Amino acid sequence: MAALAINRVSLDLTHVLYDASSDTSLILALLTLSPILLMPAFAVLAVQTRELTIINMWAGQFLSEGFNLALKHIIKQERPSDSQLHLNGYGFPSSHSQYMGYFSAFLTCHMYFRHRFASTGSTVLDQLFRAVVYLGLAAWAGIVAYSRLDLLYHTPHQVQWGLGIGIALGVSHYVVTELLPAKYPESIFGRTRRAVVNHPVSVWLQLRDGWAVWADGGRESEWMRWRSVWLEQHAGLVERKTT
DSSP, X not given: OHHHHHHOXXXXXXXXXXXXXXXXHHHHHHHTTHHHHHHHHHHHHHHHHOBHHHHHHHHHHHHHHHHHHHHHHHHOOOOOTTOOSOOOSOOSSXXXXXXXXXXXXXXXXXXXXXXXXXXXXXXXXXXXXXXXXHHHHHXXXXXXXXXXXXXXXXXXXXXXXXXXXXXXXXXXXXIIIIIHHHHOTTSHHHHXXXXXXXXXXXXXXXXXXXXXXXXXXXXXXXXXXXXXXXXXXXXXXXXXXXX
């Protein structure tokens, strides 16, 4: 039994230590789990929507994580020496920071270049809402990155590089796989994307490229179809009650 206890190590992916006397530390400990919680969210959205952009973003997230793991084992930079957390693995670059850097950069690019929100009727309010979304994504990534410092998992150097690498990967992945195919459909990027959409496996899985057809990915048209059927059903119920 003693030998078994000695061989046991912490799964750092979910094992988060924080200062129990600080409410701020608890909040940061919860927010630092964002990358882990986002993975099942990606899976649910991919299955539910069958949307190519979401699947592509998710695939890029896996590639980013693989690149982070490779860098850690190549550079082999230790975590903060004064953390006293006895953590496993290397610290450069911060995987959580890189994850959120990629996530926020890819999503911000998509919101800016392709996605169109439903208009409020006011240009000022529409632009203000967009600004709030962009700032919210940036703040989320920044807070998660800061949590890695506050919880003593990484040094500022490791966090800064993690964020920078993640942002660079998010922007470049979006440009190559989403923006260029949309802007230049006859380029190799556009033809490759069409080949993916038209592949028999994609058709069998009912994958779709919503933003290639609708500015909002089809959300409004789907809602309008639902609203039309719902009103018809509601009108039928009212008619039956009055007869």
